[in-house]
Amino acid sequence: MTEEESRQRQRARFERLAHVVVEPLHRYLLRRTSADMVDDILAEAMLVLWRRIDDVPGLGSAPGFLPDPDDVLPWCYGVARGCLANARRADGRRLRLVERLIRTQEQQPAGAADHSDLHAALAALGALDREVVRLWAWEGLAPRQIAEATGLTSNAVSIRLHRAKTKLAEQLRRKHDEPSGHKRDEGRSGQ
Helix, strand or coil, X not given: CCHHHHHHXXXXXXXXXXXXXXXXXXXXXXXXXXXXXXXXXXXXXXXXXXXXXXXXXXXXXXXXXXXXXXXXXXXXXXXXXHHHHHHHHHXXXXXXXXXXXXXXXXXXXCCCCCCHHHHHHHHHCCHHHHHHHHHHHCCCCCHHHHHHHHCCCHHHHHHHHHHHHHHHHHHHHHHHHCCCCCCCCCCCCCC
């Protein structure tokens, strides 16, 4: 049997399994979690079943053999149960992170530094230049390390970093030199 025939046979086995288990697993998940999470968890469970197709008990390998739901469903329910537990743990982690971020934001002193100008200047840079600057400034990477992380050459990183820092400095200087509400040349004559 060629590799292609083996893949086709595996795909046919999975399709027969999916035909038998998708609806029962969908109902199982609907009874245990919110409707907006069901499709994602079901997709994850089906991916696990695809990867572990050879481990599914009661799933024959004869072409055209439709598995008996009583033979395959208990094991598939176990897979769906594990995927549901993983999704719940992930939601718990996300919720704890949001709560921690909210607490951190609430705990910042009233006189905390305002970095909105810096963030606006960073946003004005191109995506790759912004990433190069962040890797340099926030992560403390050297140009050769940034090159490795981004796939650029060290020389290209050095050039991008120099130009980006120049643009940032110019934008921040321009922002702080302008009196609020007025443009530099506003109200001046052309002479």
